[in-house]
Amino acid sequence: MINKMSVCKAALLAAVVAxxxxxxxxxxxxxxxxxxxxKICHNKKEEGEQWTKWKAEAHSKALELLSTDKxxxxxxxxGLTKPAAESPECLKCHVTAADATGKCPEKIQxxxxxxCEACHGPASAHTAExxxxxxxxxxxxxxxxxxxxxxxxxKKCHNEKNPTAKPGEVFDFDKMYAKxxxxxxxxxx
Ligand code: HEC
Ligand code: HEC
Ligand code: HEC
Ligand code: HEC
Numbered sequence: 725m726i727n728k729m730s731v732c733k734a735a736l737l738a739a740v741v742a743x744x745x746x747x748x749x750x751x752x753x754x755x756x757x758x759x760x761x762x763k764i765c766h767n768k769k770e771e772g773e774q775w776t777k778w779k780a781e782a783h784s785k786a787l788e789l790l791s792t793d794k795x796x797x798x799x800x801x802x803g804l805t806k807p808a809a810e811s812p813e814c815l816k817c818h819v820t821a822a823d824a825t826g827k828c829p830e831k832i833q834x835x836x837x838x839x840c841e842a843c844h845g846p847a848s849a850h851t852a853e854x855x856x857x858x859x860x861x862x863x864x865x866x867x868x869x870x871x872x873x874x875x876x877x878x879k880k881c882h883n884e885k886n887p888t889a890k891p892g893e894v895f896d897f898d899k900m901y902a903k904x905x906x907x908x909x910x911x912x913x
Contacts, residue, residue: 754846754869756821758831759839761851765858774906778840781904786818786837798887817881821846838881845871 763775778784789795790809799808808814812826819826819834820842828834832841841847849869856864871877875897882895 754849756829756832756841756846757848757851758833759836759841762840762847765854771910772906772908774840777904777906783838783842783904784836787815787834788837790814790818794888802887817886843871843873843877 759775759778767773767775787809791807795808795814799811799814802813804811804813810826812822812824815822815826815834817838819828819837820832820839821829822834829846832839844850847870850866853864853869854866857866875895878897878900879895882900883889884893
């Protein structure tokens, strides 16, 4: 564990390091591709229209939330000198894969808030495998090259460092995932 984690830049925030570690097993060399790519293959109604569901739920609006009056209040209380929407202290949980300066990877639009790869990890390897699969290569295994998120994934943002969290609040994965459930109804769980 220590060994793998030391690959990450020491300057990265703890939450980011923890996430990088969780995704390492599935996506060692993968880079971020952006949600418009996922939409190409994951938006069929009969398979759960994952993209449309995400676009309609709170995570896709997480950056907008940083420009509200409530956000200003929270930012002032936290002693920030810049607006919340420009502060790495807030961006680390309100956009996807922000670095220590608040900057997102090239293919990630901050305006899309918390998008697919914030939970599923960088997906270039999965996307390439998905293309092979769609092209008829039945040896391709896209499902093996993407992270299946769990409660730990959520807790890198849904934790006590969230300045708006209620004291003592415990993250309930089943209850929270039910609100954003985008499973494939064609697959028996
Ligand atoms: C070129 C097509 C393609 C693209 C682009 C693509 N996927 Fe997939 N994805 C697939 C295929 C094919 C499967 C396997 C489907 C199956 O097993 O039912 C899959 C499966 C998955 C699964 C389920 C894995 C499992 O264990 O069942 C997840 C999660 C997923 N993709 C997420 C994403 C995300 C997030 C993106 C965008 C970053 C993305 N995919 C982009 C084709 C694609
Ligand atoms: C550790 C992750 C984390 C950090 C850091 C963080 N947030 Fe959030 N924030 C969240 C989560 C998660 C939610 C959604 C909580 C929920 O509704 O369950 C949220 C919700 C909010 C809300 C809506 C709360 C409400 O009650 O309506 C505002 C406003 C907000 N954040 C502002 C900020 C500001 C401003 C900063 C920077 C000073 C910040 N956040 C930093 C994780 C974070
Ligand atoms: C990268 C940070 C991040 C991750 C990872 C994350 N969330 Fe969130 N989540 C947020 C933020 C920020 C908000 C507030 C967005 C808004 O209200 O626009 C939020 C809002 C929500 C909401 C809507 C508010 C509420 O309390 O009903 C649900 C439900 C939710 N998250 C569930 C989850 C689940 C389940 C996971 C893990 C599978 C997860 N989140 C992972 C940052 C994150
Ligand atoms: C807040 C975290 C979060 C975000 C954002 C998110 N997902 Fe997921 N996704 C999950 C979780 C959790 C599961 C369920 C994993 C499981 O069942 O083990 C899941 C499951 C899936 C599956 C598998 C469905 C199945 O039943 O086989 C696909 C495909 C998928 N997501 C695609 C996407 C795409 C595409 C996006 C963006 C448009 C996206 N996800 C955004 C957390 C997220």
